[in-house]
Amino acid sequence: MSAAALRVRGLTAGYGKVRALRDVSLDVPDGAVVAVLGGNGAGKSTLLRALSRTLAFHGGAATAGTVAFGGRPLDTLPPDRVVAAGLCHVPEGRQVFARMTVEDNLRAGALGARAGGRAGRAAALRRVHELFPVLAERARQRAGLLSGGEQQMLAVARALMASPRLLLLDEPSLGLAPLMAARIADTVKEIHAQGTSVLLVEQNAALALRLATHAYVLEVGEVTIEGPAAELAASDEVRRRYLGVVDEQAAGDAVPAGGPVLARWEAEA
Ligand SMILES: Nc1ncnc2c1ncn2[C@@H]1O[C@H](COP(=O)(O)OP(=O)(O)O)[C@@H](O)[C@H]1O
Ligand SMILES: [Mg+2]
Incomplete structure (x- = not known):
């Protein structure tokens, strides 16, 4: 297995009696952008929490399955x-x-850095400022005063300060205006081009399928569809249920939650 491939097998997780994930298997090859699509409550955030070993902070736990990164088991490690x-x-x-x-937020992000040392931190900060010039301009401002989009940039930037090999992004476009969501998407592309793998969780299937090479659909905690992003984007079921595309055959079906919103995003993008 390559140095930075993520391999998840048979992952089951929940919160007390609530089972949120069941037998989920998924791969993020080194250097890939992989998307996980799914509606509200599908288990997307639970999946990322299980991977980052932060489920316990939410009263949850993984009860079965394995997670390995670069061949090394992650499922016994503490979050740091x-x-x-x-x-x-x-x-x-x-x-x-x-x-x-803003600058203290970024400094906090560097605390857990993989490649430590001042030189590593300085390089990470340069990268972050190139990706998000606004964070350099607003370095001395309190983060609470930033716009929603800028706060999302800061949240991503803070994670980048630890020089990750794999970035786990939980719905970065949620609640953002279409233009800002598109900017975040461009940044994800750029981050990927710089050599960081990305596992992107999104309700915005249109955006996610544009960025990813491979995608999984999660429904009520289980993977129901997976494949190359282009194939999913072309599949009738994904188009109907997640992209808000209504065809003749589906015209009688109920419009899925979020469908019209996604369609609108597509139209504006
Ligand atoms: N902290 C929590 N405590 C109890 N149940 C939770 C908690 N977080 C999520 N859940 C439940 O787990 C399931 C999956 O939720 P989540 O992973 O947040 O889905 P998504 O991110 O796809 O919207 C849902 O049924 C949700 O209600
Ligand atoms: Mg979520």
């Missing part, structure tokens, strides 16, 4: 060791330290 192994998780909801300045 997962970061040190090269996986960084950007949780849903643009979590930044609102009262801290």
Whole structure:
């Protein structure tokens, strides 16, 4: 297995009696962008929490399955060791330290850095400022004063400060205006082009399928469809259920939650 491939097998996880993931298997090859699509409550965030070993912070636990990164098991490590192994998780909801300045948020992100040392941190900061010039301009501002899109940039940037080999992104476009969502998507492309693998969780299937080479659909905690992103984007079921495309055959079916929103995003993009 290559140095930075993620391999998940038979992962089952939940919160007390609530089973949120069942027997999920998934791969992120080294250097890939892989998307996980699924509606609200499908288990997307639970999956990322299980990978970053942060489920316990949410009252959850993985009860079966294995997770390996570069051939090394991750499922016994504490969260900080997962970061040190090269996986960084950007949780849903643009979590930044609102009262801290932008630069202190970034500094906090570098604490768990894989490639430590001042030179490594300085290089990571240069990369972040090139990707998000606004974060250099607003370095001394409190993060709570940034716009929603800028806070999302900061959340991603903070994760990049640890120089991850694999970035876990939880719905980075959620709640953002279409233009800002498109900018975040461009940044994900750029981050990938610079050599970081990405596992992207999204309800916005249109955006995710444009970025990913391979995608999985999660429904009620189980993988129901997987394949090359282009194939999923062309599949009738994905188009109907996740892209809001209504064809004659599906015209009688109910419009899925989020469908019209996705269609609108497509139209505006
Ligand atoms: N902290 C939690 N405690 C209890 N149940 C939770 C918690 N977080 C999520 N769940 C439940 O787990 C399931 C999957 O949720 P989640 O992973 O957040 O889905 P998604 O991110 O796809 O919207 C849902 O049924 C949800 O209600
Ligand atoms: Mg979620």
